[in-house]
Amino acid sequence: MSLSSSSTASPRPAPLHTDLPDPAPPRNPQGGLKGVLMPVAVVLAIGTIFVSVYLAAFHAPRPHDLPVAVVGTQQETHRIEEGLESALSGGFDVRPYADEAAAREAVEHRRVYGAYLTGHGAPKLLFAGANGPSVTGTLTGAFGPVAGAGGHRLAQEDVLPASTGDTRGLSIFYAAFGLVLAGYLFGMMTYQAAPALRFRQRMASLALFGVLGGVIVALLAGDTGFGALPGSFVGIAGMTALMAMAAGGATMVFIRWGGAAGAGLASVVLLTLGNSTSGGVMPAPYLPGWLHPLSDVLPVGAGVRAIQGLAYFHHDGLGRGIAVLAAWIVACAGLLYVRDAARRTPAAA
Secondary structure, three states: OOOHHHHOOOOOOOOOOOOOEOOOOOOOOOOHHHHHHHHHHHHHHHHHHHHHHHHHHHOOOOOOOEEEEEEOOHHHHHHHHHHHHHHOOOOEEEEEEOOHHHHHHHHHOOOOOEEEEOOOOOOEEEEOHHHOHHHHHHHHHHHHHHHHHOOOOOEEEEOOOOOOOOOOOOHHHHHHHHHHHHHHHHHHHHHHHOOOOEHHHHHHHHHHHHHHHHHHHHHHHOOOOOOOOOOOHHHHHHHHHHHHHHHHHHHHHHHHHHOHHHHHHHHHHHHHHHHHOOOOOOOHHHOOOOOOOHHHHOHHHHHHHHHHHHHOOOOOOHHHHHHHHHHHHHHHHHHHHHHHHHHHHHHHO
8 A cells, every 4th residue: 555645745834924915895785775874874973973073162162271370479369360260260270470481481381371460560461372363362351351450451462473374373273184184085095995905015005195294284384385384394294294194094993993884983083073172273271171181182182282382382292292193103003903913813724
């Protein structure tokens, strides 16, 4: 009897590929009544959330514990605090400062949003026009009557005016909104236009999108474009690139893990909650209590504050912004890799 069969090599296990392409999105056409109602229900639900969140944030905005500085005696500080509380209950967090220099530095570094200086002669209000007309209006409207109660007319000084190319202080918001919208669209398009990309290729595409997006925004908004954003070109381009990558990566995660529902969830988290809490229209202290915490953890809010710090406020929020956006990018890449590995393991087995 031939023993040749025993010499035949046993089949080796299939190699585990470390970078398999993503599968094409499954086709699951819906027909009949479900196909009629599903798009209506999903889109109306997203629209309702959008309208509700934006109305809650901006229908009657008012500050909540907006930090302001007061330079004066303890008695004067107490009187001013009572006057502000009477005018707008819970609106201000009054912080005493020793002198004008310390209060001015606090305004310039955005530790406070305004500083009220008392002493000999008319009181003076220091503010930063770069915070936007809403903050300026709030401060002058609140401190004007306080000065008037003492028989004085309020003097004002804008220590950090907005750029001449950004007269309404909204350029950062619109730049961020457009960039996050582009990231959302990229996250969807990458699976629609190139469903078979390998993980490494998809990450390279995300990085390329972020870098080019950041450079384009910096060119358009900076001195080479509309002159709306002063500050370092490299810094602005870098922060906007991180924002674009975080938004694109988050959308990819929602779609990769949530399927068809992921696109809707991404629009709610990034476009609705993210942009409404970004602080680009009004600072976070103007948000309702249930929205305020999102400003610190969502990519848009962290990025907007960092860009404002780069443009005006001596890098305020820059370190935190980089940390938050980097955490989003790394977490999204990890979740996409885990999803890819989970799909690969049964095939290898």
